[in-house]
Amino acid sequence: MVEHRPYLKLLAHLVLILGVVIVAFPVYVAFIASTHKTTDFITGVMPVLPGSDFLATYKTVLFSGLAAAGAPPIGMMLGNSLIMALAISLGKIVISILSAYAIVYFRFPFRQLAFWIIFVTLMLPVEVRIVPTFKVVADLGMLNSYAGLSIPLIASATATFLFRQFFLTVPDELLESARVDGAGPLKFFKDILLPLSRTNIAALFVILFIYGWNQYLWPLIVTTDSEHYTIVMGIKRMSDVTDAEPQWNLVMAVAILAMLPPVLVVIFMQRLFVKGLVETEK
Amino acid sequence: MQTKRTIFSSKILPYWLILPQLAVTLIFFVWPAGQAVWQSFLREDAFGTSTEFVGLANYVAILHDPGYLNAMIVTVVFSIAVATVSIVVALVLAVAANSLLKSRSLYTTLLVWPYAVAPAVAGVLFWFMFNPTIGLIPYLLKGIGYHWDDRLNGTDAMILVVIAASWKQISYNFLFFLAGLQSIPKALIEAAAIDGAGPGKRFRDIVFPMLSPTTFFLLVVNVVYTMFDTFAVIHATTQGGPNQSTNILVYKVFTDGFIGLDLGSSSAQSVVLMVIVIALTFIQFRFVERNVQY
Numbered sequence: 001m002v003e004h005r006p007y008l009k010l011l012a013h014l015v016l017i018l019g020v021v022i023v024a025f026p027v028y029v030a031f032i033a034s035t036h037k038t039t040d041f042i043t044g045v046m047p048v049l050p051g052s053d054f055l056a057t058y059k060t061v062l063f064s065g066l067a068a069a070g071a072p073p074i075g076m077m078l079g080n081s082l083i084m085a086l087a088i089s090l091g092k093i094v095i096s097i098l099s100a101y102a103i104v105y106f107r108f109p110f111r112q113l114a115f116w117i118i119f120v121t122l123m124l125p126v127e128v129r130i131v132p133t134f135k136v137v138a139d140l141g142m143l144n145s146y147a148g149l150s151i152p153l154i155a156s157a158t159a160t161f162l163f164r165q166f167f168l169t170v171p172d173e174l175l176e177s178a179r180v181d182g183a184g185p186l187k188f189f190k191d192i193l194l195p196l197s198r199t200n201i202a203a204l205f206v207i208l209f210i211y212g213w214n215q216y217l218w219p220l221i222v223t224t225d226s227e228h229y230t231i232v233m234g235i236k237r238m239s240d241v242t243d244a245e246p247q248w249n250l251v252m253a254v255a256i257l258a259m260l261p262p263v264l265v266v267i268f269m270q271r272l273f274v275k276g277l278v279e280t281e282k
Numbered sequence: 283m284q285t286k287r288t289i290f291s292s293k294i295l296p297y298w299l300i301l302p303q304l305a306v307t308l309i310f311f312v313w314p315a316g317q318a319v320w321q322s323f324l325r326e327d328a329f330g331t332s333t334e335f336v337g338l339a340n341y342v343a344i345l346h347d348p349g350y351l352n353a354m355i356v357t358v359v360f361s362i363a364v365a366t367v368s369i370v371v372a373l374v375l376a377v378a379a380n381s382l383l384k385s386r387s388l389y390t391t392l393l394v395w396p397y398a399v400a401p402a403v404a405g406v407l408f409w410f411m412f413n414p415t416i417g418l419i420p421y422l423l424k425g426i427g428y429h430w431d432d433r434l435n436g437t438d439a440m441i442l443v444v445i446a447a448s449w450k451q452i453s454y455n456f457l458f459f460l461a462g463l464q465s466i467p468k469a470l471i472e473a474a475a476i477d478g479a480g481p482g483k484r485f486r487d488i489v490f491p492m493l494s495p496t497t498f499f500l501l502v503v504n505v506v507y508t509m510f511d512t513f514a515v516i517h518a519t520t521q522g523g524p525n526q527s528t529n530i531l532v533y534k535v536f537t538d539g540f541i542g543l544d545l546g547s548s549s550a551q552s553v554v555l556m557v558i559v560i561a562l563t564f565i566q567f568r569f570v571e572r573n574v575q576y
Binding site (some may be wrong): 005008009011012013015016019020023024026027029030033041046048094095096098099101102103104105106107108111114117118120121124125127128129130131132133134135136137140151152154155160168172175176179184185186188210213214216217220221232233235236239245248251252255258259262263265266267270273274277278 | 286287288289290292293295296297299300302303304306307308309310311312313314315317318321371374375378379381382385389390391392393394395396397398399400401402403404406407408409410411413415416417418449452453454457458461481510511513514517518532535536539540545548549552555556559
């Protein structure tokens with residue numbers, strides 16, 4: 001900074017510490033709740049200091065499930081979420097990089113039209129056309145399957161755009177020299193373009209993994225049997241018991257487990273995360 | 283449209299490359315969207331046994347439906363509140379973080395992780411914290427004489443969903459503001475300081491105007507976010523209640539279509555939403571294009 005003003009620095013620290021505390025507070029409360037017994041929530045206000053039931057609670061949700069709330073063990077839901085998140089993120093990356101390659105490196109009839117059809121999807125979040133999309137998936141017999149959970153969500157214009165922008169910055173000389181050396185389109189793609197795109201792929205993967213993991217409405221409507229529940233939607237079923245207060249300690253334990261994988265991804269891959277976030281929004 | 287100077291001349295290969303994405307797009311995006319438009323002109327009974335073409339009747343009906351108008355107002359209030367809260371808080375935090383050289387990245391890490399928390403999970407966390415019987419916040423509010431009840435009081439319910447939705451969005455806005463602040467040339471700030479402008483004046487006359495492209499961009503993104511991505515927040519907490527006070531448009535499309543089984547009305551609402559998203563996306567693109575030169 002330009003001048004030295006210690007009180008401003010102190011103020012900045014105070015503001016940031018306050019911000020961090022406020023941001024972290026709901027998660028702290030959830031974690032505390034998950035270390036108590038169910039009976040601790042029947043009367044009065046919830047506890048603010050850790051209890052002694054940490055291991056018991058997490059063992060219950062992970063392995064035995066919540067029979068009373070009609071939910072399967074969380075271990076299975078975590079597995080389903082992982083499968084869905086990976087299928088969506090990898091699927092999106094694969095189909096987008098291929099179509100971006102076609103659009104940038106080839107000229108063919110209807111190229112413009114294809115580009116616009118893909119572009120339109122940018123504008124239509126799944127929430128907006130939920131009923132007809134559900135119908136299509138139902139007609140194709142894809143309800144209660146991993147394909148139904150992931151395939152309808154893997155078409156995305158953002159990833160295609162990102163790769164298109166990136167390919168346009170790749171020097172033409174690379175292609176020219178590859179062609180002089182006799183490389184065909186697939187060899188060029190595999191040996192030159194793909195290695196060059198590594199960072200972009202990784203950054204995109206971080207963003208898309210979070211997107212896939214956090215899906216809520218879509219899994220909620222395409223899965224009716226508990227075999228295919230994902231954790232983010234499962235938590236809702238659990239807190240939704242009729243005529244009774246939910247078992248808050250268990251619900252909060254599930255909430256912690258549901259947010260842990262994507263949060264860890266963000267914390268440990270922060271550089272890639274920021275890159276992916278900034279570039280997909282451009 | 284831009285391509286390469288040199289290209290491959292294969293005739294068939296590009297179609298194979300583009301086919302997967304095009305197929306998914308046509309089957310799961312274009313076709314359902316077309317269906318929504320078509321359905322919006324039809325009236326179907328709840329069992330799907332008879333259908334008749336009714337023209338714009340569904341649109342006329344939703345525009346005369348007090349529930350729909352209410353949802354519109356709720357959506358506007360909700361979007362503006364969430365955008366304002368998350369932008370202001372994020373800006374304050376970003377300015378503070380930007381002024382610290384050594385601890386900047388530590389604070390960034392501590393502030394950005396909520397982006398990864400699913401909106402539904404965020405909703406459940408706040409639903410618990412604000413629970414009228416055992417929640418911590420109602421307990422504290424009682425201490426200052428306020429009786430909190432988001433299950434009966436519409437204003438309380440709205441405050442709850444605004445907080446839950448903003449909480450998640452702060453981290454996103456923070457990152458963009460921090461990037462924006464770092465791209466402001468240091469020379470400008472230094473020149474102003476030499477001319478005797480203090481930190482407050484520098485922020486008002488230089489930093490804030492230089493950030494206006496970022497702020498505008500975030501405003502559009504946040505409005506889009508609150509209009510569509512907050513479905514899960516609403517569904518996991520208030521479910522549009524009490525008495526429709528948090529029933530946003532996206533939530534209403536879902537309840538009318540899936541629970542009310544009123545497909546014609548739900549489709550007409552979908553089409554209205556699509557028009558809104560297309561308009562917002564268009565604004566965003568125009569803005570980004572204009573901003574590239576700058």
